[in-house]
Amino acid sequence: MIPIQPVSQDDQMVIEVKDLAVHFAVFQGRVPAVNGVSFTIERGKTLGVVGESGCGKSVTGLSIMHLLPTPPAELVGGEIIFHRLSTGEVIDITKLSPQSAEMRSIRGNDIAMIFQEPMTSMTPAYTIGEQIMEAVILHQKVNKREARQRAVEMLDRVGMPQPGRNVDSYPHQLSGGMLQRAMIAAALSCQPSLLIADEPTTALDVTTAAQILDLMGQLQDEMGMAIMHVSHNLGVVAEVANEVAVMYLGRIVERSSVDDLFYNPKHPYTRGLMHSIPQIGQRQRLEPIRGVVPEPDAIPKGCAFAPRCPLFSPATCPPIVPPSVTVGPGHEVLCYRYDS
Amino acid sequence: MIDTLKPLLEVRNLKKHFPIRRGLLKRTAGYVRAVDDVSFFIMPGETLGLVGESGCGKTTAGRCLLRLIEPTAGEILFGESQDSRPIDVTKLDMASLKSYRRNIQIIFQDPYSSLDPRMSVADIVSEPLRIHKVASGSELEDRVANLLKSVGLQAAHLRRYPHSFSGGQRQRIGIARALALGPKMIVCDEPVSALDVSVQAQVLNVLEDLQDQFGLTYLFISHDLNVVDHISDRVAVMYVGKMVELARTTELFEHPLHPYTEALISALPQPDPRKKRDRILLTGDVANPADPPSGCYFHPRCRYAQDICNTEAPSWREIIPGHFAACHFAGEINLRPLSKPLIMKG
Numbered sequence: 001m002i003p004i005q006p007v008s009q010d011d012q013m014v015i016e017v018k019d020l021a022v023h024f025a026v027f028q029g030r031v032p033a034v035n036g037v038s039f040t041i042e043r044g045k046t047l048g049v050v051g052e053s054g055c056g057k058s059v060t061g062l063s064i065m066h067l068l069p070t071p072p073a074e075l076v077g078g079e080i081i082f083h084r085l086s087t088g089e090v091i092d093i094t095k096l097s098p099q100s101a102e103m104r105s106i107r108g109n110d111i112a113m114i115f116q117e118p119m120t121s122m123t124p125a126y127t128i129g130e131q132i133m134e135a136v137i138l139h140q141k142v143n144k145r146e147a148r149q150r151a152v153e154m155l156d157r158v159g160m161p162q163p164g165r166n167v168d169s170y171p172h173q174l175s176g177g178m179l180q181r182a183m184i185a186a187a188l189s190c191q192p193s194l195l196i197a198d199e200p201t202t203a204l205d206v207t208t209a210a211q212i213l214d215l216m217g218q219l220q221d222e223m224g225m226a227i228m229h230v231s232h233n234l235g236v237v238a239e240v241a242n243e244v245a246v247m248y249l250g251r252i253v254e255r256s257s258v259d260d261l262f263y264n265p266k267h268p269y270t271r272g273l274m275h276s277i278p279q280i281g282q283r284q285r286l287e288p289i290r291g292v293v294p295e296p297d298a299i300p301k302g303c304a305f306a307p308r309c310p311l312f313s314p315a316t317c318p319p320i321v322p323p324s325v326t327v328g329p330g331h332e333v334l335c336y337r338y339d340s
Numbered sequence: 341m342i343d344t345l346k347p348l349l350e351v352r353n354l355k356k357h358f359p360i361r362r363g364l365l366k367r368t369a370g371y372v373r374a375v376d377d378v379s380f381f382i383m384p385g386e387t388l389g390l391v392g393e394s395g396c397g398k399t400t401a402g403r404c405l406l407r408l409i410e411p412t413a414g415e416i417l418f419g420e421s422q423d424s425r426p427i428d429v430t431k432l433d434m435a436s437l438k439s440y441r442r443n444i445q446i447i448f449q450d451p452y453s454s455l456d457p458r459m460s461v462a463d464i465v466s467e468p469l470r471i472h473k474v475a476s477g478s479e480l481e482d483r484v485a486n487l488l489k490s491v492g493l494q495a496a497h498l499r500r501y502p503h504s505f506s507g508g509q510r511q512r513i514g515i516a517r518a519l520a521l522g523p524k525m526i527v528c529d530e531p532v533s534a535l536d537v538s539v540q541a542q543v544l545n546v547l548e549d550l551q552d553q554f555g556l557t558y559l560f561i562s563h564d565l566n567v568v569d570h571i572s573d574r575v576a577v578m579y580v581g582k583m584v585e586l587a588r589t590t591e592l593f594e595h596p597l598h599p600y601t602e603a604l605i606s607a608l609p610q611p612d613p614r615k616k617r618d619r620i621l622l623t624g625d626v627a628n629p630a631d632p633p634s635g636c637y638f639h640p641r642c643r644y645a646q647d648i649c650n651t652e653a654p655s656w657r658e659i660i661p662g663h664f665a666a667c668h669f670a671g672e673i674n675l676r677p678l679s680k681p682l683i684m685k686g
Contacts, residue, residue: 205393210607235609278570288541
């Protein structure tokens with residue numbers, strides 16, 4: 001088994017994102033993909049990030065990894081403060097160059113990421129063992145034989161059957177669920193303190209997704225990493241998250257503990273999402289949010305949700321972005337009419 | 341009331357085996373049993389949900405009903421009206437097949453690849469009417485405009501092309517196209533899986549409204565149990581080409597008779613953080629339909645498996661009236677029902 005570093009430092013904070021803003025340069029001009037996003041995640045905790053396509057949840061994750069192509073992406077403002085457990089430093093990732101030695105020593109080592117589609121996220125030309133070993137050899141001072149040994153142990157740990165044999169399998173030889181296990185093994189091979197999981201179970205079947213969620217929970221208990229879990233599935237988020245951020249068009253419109261979010265949602269968008277999902281055992285008509293998410297080059301001024309909002313009224317909702325209101329302990333909402 | 345009616349569609353022992361060809365001479369080296377001896381019926385005006393994991397054969401079964409995929413064996417009996425004798429769809433020649441397809445249409449999963457990007461909305465929705473020579477000229481235009489209206493699109497959208505629409509709007513175009521010939525039945529193959537949550541609800545409501553308005557019958561294929569529970573009168577569960585359970589929706593969730601159904605229900609993520617997680621985690625992967633296990637296909641993953649499950653395939657039996665299952669121990673073992681979420685909407 002891989003020795004687990006004891007968590008001894010008092011600093012529980014892993015990452016603090018402050019007012020992050022990322023714009024994309026497109027043909028028509030500039031599109032604000034992330035527009036002032038702030039959150040923190042502590043050691044051993046999971047932040048669930050919910051939202052529909054185009055809300056900026058994946059861009060936020062990729063910004064932390066410093067993996068966004070620039071151009072078209074451009075970091076307009078904000079800080080990403082990472083508390084690096086392995087060296088005891090506190091670093092602003094946005095100040096590092098993506099190719100710098102320091103960033104490369106963090107990426108894949110202290111911060112790792114798993115993606116939605118295991119089939120397209122692993123290269124078909126190398127065995128899964130080689131892909132796990134790559135990170136281990138790069139970041140840990142081990143030789144190839146030890147790295148291979150470590151890959152086998154990691155595969156065993158994520159529940160891959162016959163890890164000694166499957167370490168030499170190519171991605172096409174494995175099922176989606178097994179490949180997602182391999183990707184988790186690769187991501188966790190260096191024991192990161194932050195794992196960014198971008199829709200890790202969306203492409204998987206129900207019973208396989210259940211296995212993967214269970215596995216991630218177990219590994220988090222053992223290794224104590226912080227997880228940013230991006231998902232559009234409220235059921236998954238309810239299960240894995242301690243805290244939830246609901247994103248709409250580049251902003252976090254509501255952030256609270258998972259219990260508060262589901263039992264006391266304040267933002268009309270959050271409530272709308274909850275009424276949109278068919279809930280088992282209840283067959284009444286769904287109440288969808290009206291309209292669609294606007295195109296990124298047509299985001300309304302002020303509250304971006306206003307055109308779809310059942311509570312919108314020009315008298316109460318001025319064309320200025322609503323300020324963040326604290327409505328309870330750790331519960332913030334971006335809305336003028338959260339109390340109606 | 342429904343019991344005195346005759347089914348709109350009845351499928352008997354449907355099989356679709358895809359040959360696996362290998363080598364230079366493309367010899368058949370075996371078969372993928374995508375659909376393996378499946379039987380069910382659908383009553384007029386009913387929604388039958390068909391659930392299962394990827395590769396279980398649910399899409400193949402749906403396409404066989406329209407003969408978009410030619411079945412290997414079995415009968416598909418379609419009763420156009422309560423008085424007429426049902427026709428066997430598998431035996432129709434091309435001309436009769438064309439007129440049969442006026443009665444049954446399909447909506448596809450991916451709204452991006454199922455619409456021709458070079459056709460305008462008017463062309464897409466009117467194509468079935470033109471092919472079947474149902475309408476022309478101004479009558480055709482009126483009908484197309486009405487079809488768009490019934491799925492919540494505007495006549496102003498007629499001259500636009502698919503690329504200028506969002507996923508949800510494209511799916512509405514696909515629904516309008518399926519409705520064009522006034523079919524009795526629509527096979528909905530994962531119609532909302534590719535859509536965002538808020539849009540998914542809009543499209544589900546459109547499908548329900550159209551069913552009320554036109555008395556449509558749906559075969560609703562999905563891997564999402566929440567959606568299937570919401571829309572279906574009865575639900576059928578498939579596993580590796582076989583049907584393992586079929587019952588009325590509430591019955592299936594409250595009294596599952598097959599261990600696979602039990603596991604599916606327990607694996608369902610529910611939007612309630614206070615609910616205790618108590619999942620049955622299946623070990624291993626879904627069996628390979630080209631090389632299925634002996635006996636019951638589910639036995640290597642089944643926590644109730646006995647010796648007989650390894651040697652003998654269970655038969656498809658009606659355990660209690662209207663509730664079918666294929667398990668040696670159906671009704672004998674106590675399976676866990678759905679535990680409902682604590683949060684109630686409202």
